[in-house]
Amino acid sequence: MSSGGGTEVLFYHLERQTLEQVLPGLVERTLERGWRAVIQAGSPERLAAIDTLLWTYKEDSFLAHGTRAEGHAEHQPVFLTTDDGNPNGAGVRFLIDGAAASDFKGYTRVVCIFDGHDPAAVEGARVQWKAAVTQGAAVTYWQQTEAGRWEKKA
Numbered sequence: 001m002s003s004g005g006g007t008e009v010l011f012y013h014l015e016r017q018t019l020e021q022v023l024p025g026l027v028e029r030t031l032e033r034g035w036r037a038v039i040q041a042g043s044p045e046r047l048a049a050i051d052t053l054l055w056t057y058k059e060d061s062f063l064a065h066g067t068r069a070e071g072h073a074e075h076q077p078v079f080l081t082t083d084d085g086n087p088n089g090a091g092v093r094f095l096i097d098g099a100a101a102s103d104f105k106g107y108t109r110v111v112c113i114f115d116g117h118d119p120a121a122v123e124g125a126r127v128q129w130k131a132a133v134t135q136g137a138a139v140t141y142w143q144q145t146e147a148g149r150w151e152k153k154a
Contacts, residue, residue: 007104009132011125011141015116016148019096023050024057026111027078030092031063035108037078038090039065042098047080050096054078098124104137 014022023039030037041047047067054063065078066088073079073087084102086093091108095101098121104110110132114125132139141154 007137009110009137012113013116013143036090037092039094040099046097
């Protein structure tokens, strides 16, 4: 098995906000650090919804991104996919809606965002947690406070 050493794997447990409310801010912070991102969704339908979200989540702003349909993946700061490729050389991989990584190696961070109200999503996150630990990644668990801030719990 590959070593994920050097990779941070962060688990974000959604309880108070939806993925649509949380993901754009996390991606913005990723880009502010000078990192590229790849977002892996669990289905083509969810990928299409995230594609629309990143163009429209703010009236006065958007997050530039691309998909396989647009081509030129290597030029995209954020690339959306349903597979485990990394065509834009991203340092950060977001796993959403049940998407799973088989290998955590090669990323600065892998961010697994899961819905705490969905038992299947919680179980999927547990499987990813075990895989990340097995591969030697540094794993942390984050939960939102009543005020909406993310707090490290483990």
